[in-house]
Amino acid sequence: MLDLIWLVPALPLAGATVNLFLLGPSRPGRRLGRNGGWLATALVGLAFAVSVGALLDLLAIGAEERVHVTRLFEWITAGSFSVDVAFRVDPLSITMALVVTGVGALIHLYAIGYMEHDPRIGTFFAYLNLFVAFMLVLVLADNYLLLFVGWEGVGLCSYLLIGFWYDRPTASSAAKKAFVTTRIGDAAMLLGIVLIFVHLGSLDFDAVFGEAAGGLTQGAATAISLLLLAGAIGKSAQLPLHVWLPDAMEGPTPVSALIHAATMVTAGVYLVVRSHVLFELSGTALTVVLVVGLVSALYAALASIGQFDIKRALAYSTMSQIGFMFFAAGMGFYTGAMLLLVCHAFYKALLFLTAGNVLHGMDDETDMRRMGGLRVDMPVSTVWFAIGALSLAGIPPLAGFFAKDQIVSFASTSDRDLAWVLATIGAFLSALYIARPLFLTFFGRRRNDSHAHEAPGLMQTPLAVLALLVVAGGLVLGLTAEGGRLAVFLEPVVGAVEHGGGALSEGTLIGFSVAIAVAAVLVAYWVWASGRVNWQAFPERQPELAGWLANAFYLNALYAWLVQFPGKGFGRALRVVDERVIDGAVNGVADEVGDASRLAPTIQRGFVRSYALAFLLGAVALLLFLGLRIV
Amino acid sequence: MSADQLVFWVFAPISIGSAIAMLLQRNAVHAALFLIVNFFTISVFYLVLGASFLFAVQIIVYAGAIMVLFLFVIMLLGVDREESLLERLRGQRVLGIALGVGIALELIVAIRAGVGFATHAPANFDEVANRGGNAAAISAVLFRRYFFPFEVTSILLIVAAIAVVVLASRQRPSLARATEERATDAEAA
Amino acid sequence: MTTPISYFLVVSAMLFSIGTIGVLVRKNALIIFMSVELQLNAVNLALVAFSRMHNELDGQVLAFFSMVVAAAEVVVGLAIIVTVYRRRRSASVDDLTVLRG
Numbered sequence: 001m002l003d004l005i006w007l008v009p010a011l012p013l014a015g016a017t018v019n020l021f022l023l024g025p026s027r028p029g030r031r032l033g034r035n036g037g038w039l040a041t042a043l044v045g046l047a048f049a050v051s052v053g054a055l056l057d058l059l060a061i062g063a064e065e066r067v068h069v070t071r072l073f074e075w076i077t078a079g080s081f082s083v084d085v086a087f088r089v090d091p092l093s094i095t096m097a098l099v100v101t102g103v104g105a106l107i108h109l110y111a112i113g114y115m116e117h118d119p120r121i122g123t124f125f126a127y128l129n130l131f132v133a134f135m136l137v138l139v140l141a142d143n144y145l146l147l148f149v150g151w152e153g154v155g156l157c158s159y160l161l162i163g164f165w166y167d168r169p170t171a172s173s174a175a176k177k178a179f180v181t182t183r184i185g186d187a188a189m190l191l192g193i194v195l196i197f198v199h200l201g202s203l204d205f206d207a208v209f210g211e212a213a214g215g216l217t218q219g220a221a222t223a224i225s226l227l228l229l230a231g232a233i234g235k236s237a238q239l240p241l242h243v244w245l246p247d248a249m250e251g252p253t254p255v256s257a258l259i260h261a262a263t264m265v266t267a268g269v270y271l272v273v274r275s276h277v278l279f280e281l282s283g284t285a286l287t288v289v290l291v292v293g294l295v296s297a298l299y300a301a302l303a304s305i306g307q308f309d310i311k312r313a314l315a316y317s318t319m320s321q322i323g324f325m326f327f328a329a330g331m332g333f334y335t336g337a338m339l340l341l342v343c344h345a346f347y348k349a350l351l352f353l354t355a356g357n358v359l360h361g362m363d364d365e366t367d368m369r370r371m372g373g374l375r376v377d378m379p380v381s382t383v384w385f386a387i388g389a390l391s392l393a394g395i396p397p398l399a400g401f402f403a404k405d406q407i408v409s410f411a412s413t414s415d416r417d418l419a420w421v422l423a424t425i426g427a428f429l430s431a432l433y434i435a436r437p438l439f440l441t442f443f444g445r446r447r448n449d450s451h452a453h454e455a456p457g458l459m460q461t462p463l464a465v466l467a468l469l470v471v472a473g474g475l476v477l478g479l480t481a482e483g484g485r486l487a488v489f490l491e492p493v494v495g496a497v498e499h500g501g502g503a504l505s506e507g508t509l510i511g512f513s514v515a516i517a518v519a520a521v522l523v524a525y526w527v528w529a530s531g532r533v534n535w536q537a538f539p540e541r542q543p544e545l546a547g548w549l550a551n552a553f554y555l556n557a558l559y560a561w562l563v564q565f566p567g568k569g570f571g572r573a574l575r576v577v578d579e580r581v582i583d584g585a586v587n588g589v590a591d592e593v594g595d596a597s598r599l600a601p602t603i604q605r606g607f608v609r610s611y612a613l614a615f616l617l618g619a620v621a622l623l624l625f626l627g628l629r630i631v
Numbered sequence: 632m633s634a635d636q637l638v639f640w641v642f643a644p645i646s647i648g649s650a651i652a653m654l655l656q657r658n659a660v661h662a663a664l665f666l667i668v669n670f671f672t673i674s675v676f677y678l679v680l681g682a683s684f685l686f687a688v689q690i691i692v693y694a695g696a697i698m699v700l701f702l703f704v705i706m707l708l709g710v711d712r713e714e715s716l717l718e719r720l721r722g723q724r725v726l727g728i729a730l731g732v733g734i735a736l737e738l739i740v741a742i743r744a745g746v747g748f749a750t751h752a753p754a755n756f757d758e759v760a761n762r763g764g765n766a767a768a769i770s771a772v773l774f775r776r777y778f779f780p781f782e783v784t785s786i787l788l789i790v791a792a793i794a795v796v797v798l799a800s801r802q803r804p805s806l807a808r809a810t811e812e813r814a815t816d817a818e819a820a
Numbered sequence: 821m822t823t824p825i826s827y828f829l830v831v832s833a834m835l836f837s838i839g840t841i842g843v844l845v846r847k848n849a850l851i852i853f854m855s856v857e858l859q860l861n862a863v864n865l866a867l868v869a870f871s872r873m874h875n876e877l878d879g880q881v882l883a884f885f886s887m888v889v890a891a892a893e894v895v896v897g898l899a900i901i902v903t904v905y906r907r908r909r910s911a912s913v914d915d916l917t918v919l920r921g
Binding site for chain 2: 829837840871872876900905
């Protein structure tokens with residue numbers, strides 16, 4: 001099965017092709033489109049099965065040799081530059097592949113019901129499959145160039161899917177914004193890849209990570225790492241390239257769940273963990289990762305609290321959670337980052353899909369101020385959301401608790417006290433910002449008149465599976481930091497977990513984490529659900545603070561302003577060039593030709609004498625020429 | 632000053648003067664007459680240069696036949712018709728005169744470069760070239776070395792005569808009208 | 821002969837250029853034709869002068885042929901001018917603009 005790993009990206013790719021070209025976009029009334037959805041889901045499910053098979057084969061091999069590279073064909077050979085299309089099955093990549101295909105298949109299933117009435121459902125599933133294919137290429141690639149292919153591919157699919165309802169101007173501009181913003185990171189990343197080749201002569205992971213210690217100076221390693229990090233920052237929506245993520249919520253909710261919660265945005269984390277050898281060679285880069293993660297986490301937490309759109313609130317929460325993953329990686333706690341990545345995939349997908357239920361039931365209403373008390377009409381969804389939210393908040397024994405607690409504990413054992421304090425604050429805020437939509441939407445007084453209806457069974461089934469994963473996942477995968485199954489599994493790739501000695505004992509730390517989480521949930525309940533705090537008056541009472549929170553500290557406005565000036569100036573300059581220089585040249589040539597052709601007939605007016613004059617002119621000139629040669 | 636120098640310096644100004652005068656006449660008959668004067672001066676030059684046969688032929692053929700023919704045609708076309716002084720083509724006059732002067736200068740420069748202003752003719756022309764008199768000497772060259780061109784020119788003269796007869800004959804009235812119409816159509820197009 | 825040959829050549833050059841100016845500047849077809857004759861004569865003069873210079877009679881023979889051909893040409897040319905005049909009632913070359921492009 002290990003050699004068949006190429007099937008994993010190939011199956012969804014086939015699905016995309018079929019849906020795009022053979023089944024075609026469906027029109028209302030044609031059932032074909034929905035069948036395209038079943039086909040797409042089945043193919044991703046099949047890919048998941050192959051991945052499981054590969055996992056089993058991998059487990060059969062001894063722990064130290066769990067790397068299997070399948071070379072498909074030679075892709076580029078140009079002199080000393082040689083890149084193959086090769087897929088790598090090792091613990092890290094198979095973990096990612098399982099998450100992508102597993103959660104992906106569940107979201108595909110959900111989307112069949114969610115997108116049922118959309119006329120372009122066939123195209124939707126084609127794009128969704130294409131995305132999964134590219135994401136799998138990204139995580140299974142054995143060299144940086146193939147990884148970059150997948151990287152770009154998911155960026156493309158993100159653009160296609162955010163702007164899926166292209167007739168909405170907000171959607172299409174959000175898609176463009178996403179593409180352009182991540183482009184900045186991608187360009188830096190490409191430079192980093194080039195540098196890798198320049199210094200180490202190869203892009204294959206084994207070669208790069210093997211030669212890195214000897215072949216790279218610290219400065220080179222820092223440069224490469226920072227450039228790769230730039231790409232990761234863009235793709236994972238961390239500061240300062242995060243502005244596209246909240247706007248990306250314009251896409252359909254399954255897209256938000258799959259791409260912007262569970263998988264694509266975690267690609268940055270995967271890149272950092274995969275390249276950890278390079279990052280460790282340069283100590284500075286790792287610190288930068290840490291700082292970026294922590295600052296993004298706190299920034300996004302505060303922003304999330306200020307959002308009234310439920311999807312945007314969840315988007316900022318994603319950014320914050322990924323910030324935690326970067327934070328963990330920055331401390332060298334790669335297994336912790338990966339555990340959070342996997343658990344986050346589960347509960348964030350759950351949260352987003354439940355939000356999809358709410359949108360489905362509330363006729364696409366997203367403003368939480370117009371929700372409230374929905375647990376009466378949508379009890380099942382309330383349960384799902386509660387499970388997801390409490391997991392994120394870090395309430396044991398849900399998955400999120402293990403991941404988050406391990407990270408915060410790890411921080412406490414490192415020498416970075418400030419980091420630990422900030423991480424703890426972040427943990428508190430994260431519990432707060434996720435409990436808020438839970439209470440605003442499902443609890444409290446009803447603020448809407450319409451009758452919300454629960455989602456159908458087809459949409460609830462994947463949610464049930466996800467909820468199960470959230471409940472059980474932490475226990476299964478990450479019971480402890482060193483001994484958890486995932487940590488042990490990933491050890492050959494990322495190294496063992498090294499705890500520093502801590503001042504506080506394990507039990508104290510756990511108790512502290514739980515206490516913070518519970519406190520935050522209670523505070524959230526009191527503010528937003530109990531009715532005792534007039535949270536609706538907050539924007540009027542404190543318009544400035546509310547404004548800062550709601551507009552995410554006006555970073556969007558700042559960027560717009562920064563881009564505007566040179567952009568407009570450049571545009572104006574170009575316009576001048578276009579009109580005066582280019583048009584001037586072209587029109588000038590045309591005018592000259594016109595003038596010349598007006599002049600031309602004057603030679604042939606029919607007067608014999610002017611012809612004679614012309615003869616003489618030529619004769620005189622010729623004689624002159626000959627004469628000058630003699631004299 | 633020797634005889635030929637005197638002759639030269641008298642007739643050269645007359646030659647050039649009559650040529651310029653011919654140019655400046657508005658009346659065609661006057662212009663023709665000045666040209667005849669010019670031909671006479673040229674024939675004198677021929678004489679000075681030792682070409683006595685050509686001296687005679689020039690007068691007989693050019694002044695006597697060709698210019699007479701010219702005068703016939705001028706009479707035919709209307710003696711009193713005078714050419715208008717208005718020059719319709721811009722720059723024609725200026726350029727024409729300028730280029731004419733330019734040609735003259737270039738030729739003079741060529742003469743200086745090729746022959747040199749001081750070259751004299753060899754003195755033994757009469758013994759070497761004109762043996763037996765100019766006419767006899769010319770006939771010796773003409774009917775021996777240039778016999779073939781001589782015959783060709785006679786054919787040329789016959790052809791010219793035929794051509795003139797054809798051109799000048801009046802066409803049948805219907806044909807004339809048809810040709811006239813075609814000409815006016817071509818003009819209008 | 822004591823006059824340098826080049827003097828005759830200079831006279832010939834000047835006559836030739838006067839003839840050229842005549843061709844360009846005058847509008848009457850007959851006068852243009854006369855100017856052409858002037859040019860031919862100038863050339864004949866040059867031929868004879870060179871013949872004298874080289875002590876050969878070839879130049880004179882060539883001048884002779886030139887005269888013959890000039891005579892034939894004059895005849896035909898005048899016939900053409902007459903024909904054109906019959907057509908257009910005008911002897912000015914400026915009226916012959918059918919070749920206008």
